[in-house]
Amino acid sequence: MSLSAKLALQQLKTSHKKTMWTLFGIVLAVGMLVAIGNYGASGADTMSSIVADIYGEAQGEGWAGFISTFSVFFGVVIAATAIIVVSNAFRVSAGERTKQFGILKSVGATKKQIRMTVMYEGIFLSLVGLPLGFVAGLVLQFLAVLMTNQLMNTTAHQLSFSLYPGLSVIAILGSFLIIAVSVYLPARKAAKISAISAIRGADELKAKKVRPKNPRIIGKIFGFEGTLAAKQLKRSKRHFRATVISLCISIILILASASLRTHMGVILDGRTEQMGDMSAAMQFFTPFPDTSEINFTSAMDITQALREFPDANVRLHASSSYSLLGYTANLAAHGFQDIANVIVFEPEFHTELAQLAGVPIDSNIIINVELEMDAAGNFIQHIPFSDRTGEIVAVYPFEYSLGRNNTPAMAGIANEPLHIEIHGQITHLPDNMLLLADFTGSLIVPDLNATHYFWQVAATDPLGFLEYAESVFNQHATLQVGEVFVTLDVIDELAMTVAMIDFMSAFTFIFSGMIALLGLTNVISTIAASVQMRSKEFAVLSSVGMDKKGMGRMLSLESVLSSARALIIGLPLGVLIAYLIYLGIDLLPFAPFTIPFNTPWELIIACALGVFITTFVIMKVSAASLKKGNIIETIRGVE
Amino acid sequence: MNILQVENLTKTYGKGEAQVNALDEVSFSVEKGSFVAVVGASGSGKSTLLHLLGGVDRPTSGKVHIDGQDIFTMNESKLAIFRRRNLGIVYQFYNLIPTLTAEENIMLPYLLDGRKPNGATVNELLELIGLTDRAKHLPSELSGGQQQRISIARALINSPSVILADEPTGNLDSKSGKDILELLIMANKRYNQTLIMITHDEKIALQSDRIITISDGQILLDEEVR
Numbered sequence: 001m002s003l004s005a006k007l008a009l010q011q012l013k014t015s016h017k018k019t020m021w022t023l024f025g026i027v028l029a030v031g032m033l034v035a036i037g038n039y040g041a042s043g044a045d046t047m048s049s050i051v052a053d054i055y056g057e058a059q060g061e062g063w064a065g066f067i068s069t070f071s072v073f074f075g076v077v078i079a080a081t082a083i084i085v086v087s088n089a090f091r092v093s094a095g096e097r098t099k100q101f102g103i104l105k106s107v108g109a110t111k112k113q114i115r116m117t118v119m120y121e122g123i124f125l126s127l128v129g130l131p132l133g134f135v136a137g138l139v140l141q142f143l144a145v146l147m148t149n150q151l152m153n154t155t156a157h158q159l160s161f162s163l164y165p166g167l168s169v170i171a172i173l174g175s176f177l178i179i180a181v182s183v184y185l186p187a188r189k190a191a192k193i194s195a196i197s198a199i200r201g202a203d204e205l206k207a208k209k210v211r212p213k214n215p216r217i218i219g220k221i222f223g224f225e226g227t228l229a230a231k232q233l234k235r236s237k238r239h240f241r242a243t244v245i246s247l248c249i250s251i252i253l254i255l256a257s258a259s260l261r262t263h264m265g266v267i268l269d270g271r272t273e274q275m276g277d278m279s280a281a282m283q284f285f286t287p288f289p290d291t292s293e294i295n296f297t298s299a300m301d302i303t304q305a306l307r308e309f310p311d312a313n314v315r316l317h318a319s320s321s322y323s324l325l326g327y328t329a330n331l332a333a334h335g336f337q338d339i340a341n342v343i344v345f346e347p348e349f350h351t352e353l354a355q356l357a358g359v360p361i362d363s364n365i366i367i368n369v370e371l372e373m374d375a376a377g378n379f380i381q382h383i384p385f386s387d388r389t390g391e392i393v394a395v396y397p398f399e400y401s402l403g404r405n406n407t408p409a410m411a412g413i414a415n416e417p418l419h420i421e422i423h424g425q426i427t428h429l430p431d432n433m434l435l436l437a438d439f440t441g442s443l444i445v446p447d448l449n450a451t452h453y454f455w456q457v458a459a460t461d462p463l464g465f466l467e468y469a470e471s472v473f474n475q476h477a478t479l480q481v482g483e484v485f486v487t488l489d490v491i492d493e494l495a496m497t498v499a500m501i502d503f504m505s506a507f508t509f510i511f512s513g514m515i516a517l518l519g520l521t522n523v524i525s526t527i528a529a530s531v532q533m534r535s536k537e538f539a540v541l542s543s544v545g546m547d548k549k550g551m552g553r554m555l556s557l558e559s560v561l562s563s564a565r566a567l568i569i570g571l572p573l574g575v576l577i578a579y580l581i582y583l584g585i586d587l588l589p590f591a592p593f594t595i596p597f598n599t600p601w602e603l604i605i606a607c608a609l610g611v612f613i614t615t616f617v618i619m620k621v622s623a624a625s626l627k628k629g630n631i632i633e634t635i636r637g638v639e
Numbered sequence: 640m641n642i643l644q645v646e647n648l649t650k651t652y653g654k655g656e657a658q659v660n661a662l663d664e665v666s667f668s669v670e671k672g673s674f675v676a677v678v679g680a681s682g683s684g685k686s687t688l689l690h691l692l693g694g695v696d697r698p699t700s701g702k703v704h705i706d707g708q709d710i711f712t713m714n715e716s717k718l719a720i721f722r723r724r725n726l727g728i729v730y731q732f733y734n735l736i737p738t739l740t741a742e743e744n745i746m747l748p749y750l751l752d753g754r755k756p757n758g759a760t761v762n763e764l765l766e767l768i769g770l771t772d773r774a775k776h777l778p779s780e781l782s783g784g785q786q787q788r789i790s791i792a793r794a795l796i797n798s799p800s801v802i803l804a805d806e807p808t809g810n811l812d813s814k815s816g817k818d819i820l821e822l823l824i825m826a827n828k829r830y831n832q833t834l835i836m837i838t839h840d841e842k843i844a845l846q847s848d849r850i851i852t853i854s855d856g857q858i859l860l861d862e863e864v865r
Contacts (some may be wrong), residue, residue, distance in 0.1 A: 003750040010738035103734040106695045107793065108723020109751050110716045195695035 004113050007104075008120030011097065018525060022089040023129055025521040029082035030133025030175040032514050033075060035140035037167035039507075040071025042145075046159050047503060050496055058492030063500075070504070074511050079178055081249055081515050085522040087182035088242035092529040094118050094190040105195035115191040122183030129179070130172055137171070140514065148506040159503070177314055225550050228458070228541075229557035233565075236530060243526045244566045246519030251570035253512035258600050259578030261505035263585045266595045269500055270373050272494060274438070277313075280462035281488040282469055284453040285482070287400030287408035289320070293477045296344055299453050304345070305472045312459040319343040319442070322395030325412040331398075340395045341442040342420070350446055352430075359424030365444040368425040371593035379593060383427045392421045393443070400451075400482070408482040420445065440593075462489055484612045524618050531555070531622035555623050559615040567608055577602070641704075642671040642800050642833050643692070647704075648701035649688050650856075661687040663856040664701070668791065672831040673802070675846040679853035685837050686805060688853065692835065693728050693803050706800045712772040723748040727794025727832075729804040729823075733786040735778040735793075740771050741765075742774040745792040746857065768822060784815030791822055802826065804836040820846070830859060 001009075012019045044067040052060025094101075101114050124129045145161045233240055284299075286292040296318055322340045323329065345353070345551075350361070357365045370382040394417040401411035420443055452490060459465040466487040538551065546554075582597050650662040655745055661684045679685045690696040691705060694710050703710050706725060713721060722728075735744045745764060749756040765771045768788035770781075779787050787807060794802050804823060808816035818844060827834040836847070844850050845864060852860035 003747075006750075007736070007738065014738050099734075100736055103736060103750070104747075105719065106693065106722070106728055106734070107748050107751065108719050108721075108726075110719040112716070113719075113751060194689050567647065 001126075002116070005120045005124075007117045008124060011117075011471075012092070012121060012124060015093070015096075018089070018093065018529060019125070021521055021528075022086070022093070022527040023125055023132075025082075025085050025089060025518060025525070026125055026129035026175075026179060027133045027136050028514070028518050028521065029086065029178065030130055030172065031136030031140045032078050033082075033171040033175050034134055034137025034168055034519065035072060035144060036071055036078060036374035036511060037171045038137070038141050038162065038164050039144050040067060041164045042160060043148075043169055043503060044068050044071070044160045045162075047500060050499060056146065056638055059388065067507075069452060070507065074507075075174075077249070078511070078515055078518070079174065081518050082175075082178050083182050084242050084245055086179060087185055088522055089525050090118065090122065090183050091186040091189070092525065093121065094186045096529070096533060097190070100196045101193050105193070108201070111191040114185045118187035118190050119183055122187075122292055123180055126176060126179050130175060133175060134168070134172060136544055137168070144506075144510045147510055148503060151502050151506040151509075191390065197476075200620070202632055208569050215559070216356065223553075225546075225554040228559050229554050229561060232530075232534070232558060233561055240526065240530075240562050241566075243523050243562060244569065246522045247611055248570035248573065249440075250512075250516035250519045251566070252574040253508070253515055254607060255571075255574035255578045255600060255603060256511045256581055257508035258504065258603050259581045259598075260508055260585070261501075262600070263582050263595060264501040264505065266373065266377070266598070268497060269377060270379070270593060270595065271497070273379075275494065276585050277458040278456050279490050280457040280466050280469075281490055282455040282457070282466070282473070282484050282577050283484075283488065284473075285408075285484045286451055287402070287482045288480075289449040289451050292480065292483065294453065294483075296447065296450065296638070298476060300346060302472060302476050303455065305476070306455065306457075306465075309459065311461070311466050311470050312457055315346075315349070315456045316348075316454070317343055317345045317456075318448060318453045320397065320448060320451045322397055322418065323413045323522070324393075324395060325413075326396050326417065327415050329413070331410055331413070340393065341439065342448060343439055343442050343444050344446065344448040344450060345444065346526045347632075350444065353426060353444055354424070356430060357424035357426050362446050363423035364420055364446075366425045367424050367429075367439050367442050367444065368427050369429055369440050371429075371440055373593055373595045375596045375598075381428060387425065389420050389425055390422065392419055394419055402482050406481050408484075462491065478530035520614065523614065527615065528622040531619070551596070552623070555619045556616060559619040560612065563611045563615045566611055570611075571604055571607065574603055574607070575599070640671050641668040642706060643835070644704040645667040645692070646702040646704075648688070648691060648703065649699045650684075650691060650696070651699045660856045662691070662698070665853075665856070665858055665860065666701075667851065669801075669833060669835065672827070673849060674827045674834045674847045675836070676847035676850045677835065677837045677853060678839070678841075678844050679859075683853045685853045687804050687856075689835070689837055691724055691803050692801070693721050695728075709763040720752075721864055723751050724797055725800050727797070727799040727802040729787070729790050729794050729802065729807045731806040731809040731819060732789045733778070733783070733810075735786055735789060737778050740775050740777055741770060741781065741789050744778065744789050745796055747793055748797045760796065764795060767795075767825075768792050768855060782815075784811050784818065787811060787815070787819050788822065791826075792817065795826055795832075798830065799832065801835065802834045804834065806837050806839065809816075809839065 044064040047067055048060035048064035050060075051063045101109075101117075104114060142161055145159050148159050262406045265529075284294060286294060289295070299318060303314055306312065306314045314444055320342050322342060323334060323338065324340050325334060325338050344350075353365055354361050354363055357363070359365065366388055368383060368388060370381060372380045374380050394418050395413045398410050399412045399414055403409045422443070455469070457465060457469075466489065470487060479485060541551065578600065579597060582595075586594055645668065646666050648662055648665045649660065651663055663684075665684075665688065675687045677688065687696070691698050692705075694703075696740065697711060705721075708721070709723060710718060717837045736747065739747070742761060742765070743750065745761060745790070746756050762771070765774055768791065770785060770788060770792075773781060778789070781789070787810075794804075803822070807823065808819050811819060823834055823836070824846065826832055834847075836843070838844055847864055849863050850860070851858055
């Protein structure tokens, strides 16, 4: 074994406590990468097959892609945290030995030998950490799957534990790369240390070269111990920066995942309320409404036949989407607000709406209402615009063409607009028409050559109904190229949405927790090392008469000040990201109502308390281990 | 024969008005096998001189030849290798590697070279410093005087051309200090090794062959004692 390897091994043995923490960090990082790879992949498989069963292969693949992207995002956050944590551990370890490296240099060690001393530490830890990490990864994945299924127990869908060898290999190689980078940077820095500064024993003095200013306010409030604590934090800014970053990442992830779960849950509740007694649905789509066998008249014939099924309440509507921007605009430029939804209902229902709006039966009516959910979970109706009666809207039909496999796709916008005059408006949704919420902002016309046909059904036997419905549809029409007919088990669809939300929140919850744990190892090793490195300083302070109480106060203040910094940065950032996630969810297309932002006060308080208690306890425990040392020995610097 | 030759050695710190000449155009040479004491007040530049002679610091200008080699023309790696093969350095604060045993600390220059020294040589040195029974101890298990003896053995192991000692007794009680000094002088006489020692202690200086007094970065006096 070379000297560098031997020195590394000795160092690992000597500071075995710190070694264990570093190893724990590495094992956790490797484990998390292995776990997220396999968990994400099996999650993508399971979820996409659930979606594919209901919505078809293409939708399923979309979800698989979304979950994969999500996993990669988490993987990157884990990798970044791992680099911060692991490289900090090695930097502290190398920093402690500045003097040793100086001695080695003065007796003739080359730069490379010094660098290798640190590198070997990384190599030895990898040799143990990578296999252990792989095993830990399997355990973590198993626990994550277990927890996910626990959180998803409201649904029939379950995640399975499966191993993807390719992904596992990639995760392990990635971990190795992370460790290599994390070790190389401090190793290179250690090799640059000049022998002379070490010989002078100046390493400690050098750190103080940047003289921290007297923090007057803190000194006034907390006395001399406060001044010392603040100075210490400023002096070892670098060590504490990693601590602050890890704490911040943990806080942000916790707040973000809570926001995701809370707001998705609110949307889901609202959606369930809106669905009311609807238990099944059917949908027909034609890209070419002018030549299709199905038009609104034949659709009403089908509806009549459907109503013969026992205990089935069927409602029909048809719709088309139009561009408000006109044929000069490009398709991709269209946002939600640039598309008009034009709808036709069955005559009886249209009459009801016309009466509600106070206009003649054949009128065009706009549903001029916006839905919002208040903090108590009740819907509030708003009139978002001014009275639009009398307005003439020019809408441009979208044109479709057949792509690969005869799948229809929007291909363009017609040159000639359709002019729709608004005769009246509905500004309040009737209680028994909550489903109208889906059509807020839409135009209701008495007749339309529609592209989409929907049958919403409340039936006591939805599955039997859907079977019957399919045969009825086939008797009335033959599907032409590009046309699509699907039946939908609403209860199944809701269950799937619940499963999806539960899965996503379990995912973020579990892995955010793990990243927080990874950050915690860094906090522990940083604080412990900082206390250990200053044992001499403590001894000097106590030799000039600082009592145990004062020492304890100084350390407590240090932990409070460093926690405060993490909270000052982490909490606002976390709330901001929670708010951004809320905005994203609020804009989701399947949520035709706005929801209020839920400020997570309990979590904010819990985070603050958690950070304070964590740092405080670690500081106390490290300080307790110091008191065992003898003052004189420490001052003499016996190593 | 001159084992060490110093030419116009200058070391300045800082720039402009804050510039300090720690060493100012110092030149001298040392004959092989002699014992030179370097004395001077603290801040006079004697430690800077020793660091430059040991190649752990680089001069602003000037040259140092050891055993005929111009050490500052070497790159850092070459200089490091030169140092472990040709120089022995003893510091005031022992400077041992805390994770290595006494024996391993002694062998350090060899271990850095990837070689294993002759076991007999190591045992002879351990016997010389009277620590044969402490070979497997860690530095923290040894007294200050014992640690310093280990560091002297480390400086002697590769039979260096020059031993540089920076107040090697400064941190020890008088009994241990006396032992250390005897050890260094014995090495100087027995192995004909050149010894250059910084000291504050006049009594120690008087045991040398030659005393160089440094003041304000320049040689104030250079006198043969015997």
